[in-house]
Amino acid sequence: MEWKNEYARWDQFEDLDADLKENLVTISDDEQALEDAFYKNLEFGTGGMRGKLGPGTNRMNIYTIRRAAEGMARYISEKGEQWKSRGVVIAYDSRYMSKEFSVETARVLGRHGIQAYVFTSLRPTPELSFAVRYLHAAGGVVITASHNPPEYNGFKAYNEDGGQLPPDQAKEMIDFVNQVDNELSVEAADQEELEASGLLKWIDKEVDNPYMEALKSVNVNPQLTKQASDLNIVFTPLHGTARTLVEDGLKQMGLENVHIVEEQAAPDPEFSTVESPNPEEHQAFTMAIEQGKLIGADILIGTDPDADRMGVAVPDESGEYKVLTGNQTGALMLDYLLSQKTDLPENAIMIKTIVTSEFGRIIADSYDVASLDTLTGFKFIGEKIKEYEESGEYQFIFGYEESYGYLIKEFARDKDAVQAAMLSAELAAYWKSKGKTLLEALDELYQRHGYFLEDLQSIKMEGKSGAEKIQDIMDSFRNESLNEVGGVKVLSVEDYTTLTREFTEDHSSETINLPKANVLKFILEDNCWFCLRPSGTEPKIKFYFGVKSSSRENSEKRLADIKQAVNDKLSTIV
Missing domain, CATH: 3.40.120.10 (Alpha-D-Glucose-1,6-Bisphosphate, subunit A, domain 3)
Structure with a gap:
C-alpha cells in the first residue's frame, strides 16, 4: 500500500525531529493510526490547511508547515522582487506549536529572500488581516485551527488585500504547494541570521495602535456609549x-x-x-x-x-x-x-x-x-x-x-x-x-x-472512511429526486458543483453565478430551505435549515418537520 511507503520514508529519515520520531514510535504498532497519518498529504485547500498535530503527511507538523510555506514562497517569488520585499505578515493563536509553526514559516520564506513580519505574541486573526493592509504586505499567514479541539492546528493564507485567498488565487498557490514532492527536504534559513539581516522582523505595537485607532470607527453612536x-x-x-x-x-x-x-x-x-x-x-x-x-x-x-x-x-x-x-x-x-x-x-x-x-x-x-x-x-x-x-x-x-x-x-x-x-x-x-x-x-x-428560524446539524466523520461516507451522503441527495420535504414542496435544487438551479415542476434550469463548490441547496415553498455542505476545515458534513412563518409556533413546527424528514433520509444512507 502506498501509505506504507510514505511511513517508511519518514521512519527512515535520519534527521526527523526528535518529538515527532518519538510519536511515530508510539503508533508504530497501530496500522489504522499509521494509515490515517500517511494515506494522503494534508490537503492545502482554498482556506489553507488544518489538521491534527502529529507525525505524518496527513498531520500538522513542522514538515507539513514547511511544505505549505514553500508553496507560498514560490507563489510570491514568481511575482517578482517587489513582492518579496513587501513580505508576509505572520500571526498565531494560543494552540500547541503555534509560535513554532510561525517561526518555521518565516524561516522558509526567508530562505527565498522574502521579508517576514512576525508578531511577538499571539494576536487575533482580524488584526492579521488589518496588518497585511496596513504594512502593504504581499500576503499573510495565521497559524490557528480556529475553534477546533486542542489536538488541531492550521495554516490560513491571506492575500495582499488582507482577505483569505479567493478561488483563483488559492488554485495558483495550491498548485505551488502540490509541486513540493518531499516535505522532509524543504530548506529553512537560520532564525538568527534572518533576524540579523532584517528578513525576520518582530512586530507588536506598531500594528496594535493603528488597529485600535481604526476600531473607533465601529462605534456608531459615541455619545450613547459614553453615557x-x-x-x-x-x-x-x-x-x-x-x-x-x-x-x-x-x-x-x-x-x-x-x-x-x-x-x-x-x-x-x-x-x-x-x-x-x-x-x-x-x-x-x-x-x-x-x-x-x-x-x-x-x-x-x-x-x-x-x-x-x-x-x-x-x-x-x-x-x-x-x-x-x-x-x-x-x-x-x-x-x-x-x-x-x-x-x-x-x-x-x-x-x-x-x-x-x-x-x-x-x-x-x-x-x-x-x-x-x-x-x-x-x-x-x-x-x-x-x-x-x-x-x-x-x-x-x-x-x-x-x-x-x-x-x-x-x-x-x-x-x-x-x-x-x-x-x-x-x-x-x-x-x-x-x-x-x-x-x-x-x-x-x-x-x-416574520418569524425566521434556522438550525444547523453537523455530523462528524473522521478519517478516510469518514470522507467516503460524506461523499456517499452528497451523492445520494444529489441523485435522488425530492418533491417534498416534511410536507413542504420542493421548488428548486441548487447544485453548486454544476452551478445549476433546476426547478422541480418543469425541470427547467438556470445558471448560478458563483464559484463551484460541493454544496446542495433545496429551496422549498414559503421561504423554507435546507442545504448540505461538507466542511472545508473539519471532518464533518453540515446540514443547514431555514424556515419562515407568521408565528414562532408555526416556524418551530415547520423546522422540526423538515429536519425530521432529512434525518429519516439520512438514516437510510448511513
Missing part, C-alpha cells in the same frame, strides 16, 4: 487571543463596566474549561452565564481562540440567559446599523452567504439596501468588498455569516470578533436606553418581518 456607564458586560475570550483588544476597544467606547471570566482569560492550548472553544456551542457560555447571574449582566460576549467568531447571550424575562444564534445577532446588528445611519449611501449593500438566514435580506430590503449572497466562507465576502471598492458599484455596509462571523468596517477583510464585540455591546446599550433587552428587540424584528 452607558450602567451597562454590565461579561466577556470571555475562551482561552484565546481577544482579551486585550476587546477590553481596550470597549473602554475606548466608554464602556468600562466589563467583567472578564478569569478562569478563561489566560491563553490555554487545552481549552481546559470548555468542551469546545466555540461560541457557537452553548456550553462555551457556561461560566459566563454563572458570572452573569451573579452580577446581573446585560450581555455576555464570547470569542473563539483566534477571535474571528463572536457570540452573545442575553437575559430573558425570567433572568435566564439565552445564547443568540449567528443569524439572530446578525439581524440585530444589521437593523441597528441601517436604522442609525442618516446618510445611508444610495448604493449601500449588505453581503451574506447562501447558508445565512433570509432574515437579513428582508431587513435590508426594508431600508432599500441591496443584498448579495456568496458561497460559505468569509473570503468570498472579502473578495466582493474589494471588487466593489474598485468598481464603485456598491458601498459595503455590513457582512455576516450564520457561523458567528461579522464585519462592520472594512479595514479588516475577514470576520472580526473584536469589531463584533464592540457593536454588540453598543446594541445592548442602545436597547437598554429604550428599556428593552436584545431578546425583546429581536422579537420586534420578528413581528415586523
Whole structure:
C-alpha cells in the first residue's frame, strides 16, 4: 500500500525531529493510526490547511508547515522582487506549536529572500488581516485551527488585500504547494541570521495602535456609549487571543463596566474549561452565564481562540440567559446599523452567504439596501468588498455569516470578533436606553418581518472512511429526486458543483453565478430551505435549515418537520 511507503520514508529519515520520531514510535504498532497519518498529504485547500498535530503527511507538523510555506514562497517569488520585499505578515493563536509553526514559516520564506513580519505574541486573526493592509504586505499567514479541539492546528493564507485567498488565487498557490514532492527536504534559513539581516522582523505595537485607532470607527453612536456607564458586560475570550483588544476597544467606547471570566482569560492550548472553544456551542457560555447571574449582566460576549467568531447571550424575562444564534445577532446588528445611519449611501449593500438566514435580506430590503449572497466562507465576502471598492458599484455596509462571523468596517477583510464585540455591546446599550433587552428587540424584528428560524446539524466523520461516507451522503441527495420535504414542496435544487438551479415542476434550469463548490441547496415553498455542505476545515458534513412563518409556533413546527424528514433520509444512507 502506498501509505506504507510514505511511513517508511519518514521512519527512515535520519534527521526527523526528535518529538515527532518519538510519536511515530508510539503508533508504530497501530496500522489504522499509521494509515490515517500517511494515506494522503494534508490537503492545502482554498482556506489553507488544518489538521491534527502529529507525525505524518496527513498531520500538522513542522514538515507539513514547511511544505505549505514553500508553496507560498514560490507563489510570491514568481511575482517578482517587489513582492518579496513587501513580505508576509505572520500571526498565531494560543494552540500547541503555534509560535513554532510561525517561526518555521518565516524561516522558509526567508530562505527565498522574502521579508517576514512576525508578531511577538499571539494576536487575533482580524488584526492579521488589518496588518497585511496596513504594512502593504504581499500576503499573510495565521497559524490557528480556529475553534477546533486542542489536538488541531492550521495554516490560513491571506492575500495582499488582507482577505483569505479567493478561488483563483488559492488554485495558483495550491498548485505551488502540490509541486513540493518531499516535505522532509524543504530548506529553512537560520532564525538568527534572518533576524540579523532584517528578513525576520518582530512586530507588536506598531500594528496594535493603528488597529485600535481604526476600531473607533465601529462605534456608531459615541455619545450613547459614553453615557452607558450602567451597562454590565461579561466577556470571555475562551482561552484565546481577544482579551486585550476587546477590553481596550470597549473602554475606548466608554464602556468600562466589563467583567472578564478569569478562569478563561489566560491563553490555554487545552481549552481546559470548555468542551469546545466555540461560541457557537452553548456550553462555551457556561461560566459566563454563572458570572452573569451573579452580577446581573446585560450581555455576555464570547470569542473563539483566534477571535474571528463572536457570540452573545442575553437575559430573558425570567433572568435566564439565552445564547443568540449567528443569524439572530446578525439581524440585530444589521437593523441597528441601517436604522442609525442618516446618510445611508444610495448604493449601500449588505453581503451574506447562501447558508445565512433570509432574515437579513428582508431587513435590508426594508431600508432599500441591496443584498448579495456568496458561497460559505468569509473570503468570498472579502473578495466582493474589494471588487466593489474598485468598481464603485456598491458601498459595503455590513457582512455576516450564520457561523458567528461579522464585519462592520472594512479595514479588516475577514470576520472580526473584536469589531463584533464592540457593536454588540453598543446594541445592548442602545436597547437598554429604550428599556428593552436584545431578546425583546429581536422579537420586534420578528413581528415586523416574520418569524425566521434556522438550525444547523453537523455530523462528524473522521478519517478516510469518514470522507467516503460524506461523499456517499452528497451523492445520494444529489441523485435522488425530492418533491417534498416534511410536507413542504420542493421548488428548486441548487447544485453548486454544476452551478445549476433546476426547478422541480418543469425541470427547467438556470445558471448560478458563483464559484463551484460541493454544496446542495433545496429551496422549498414559503421561504423554507435546507442545504448540505461538507466542511472545508473539519471532518464533518453540515446540514443547514431555514424556515419562515407568521408565528414562532408555526416556524418551530415547520423546522422540526423538515429536519425530521432529512434525518429519516439520512438514516437510510448511513
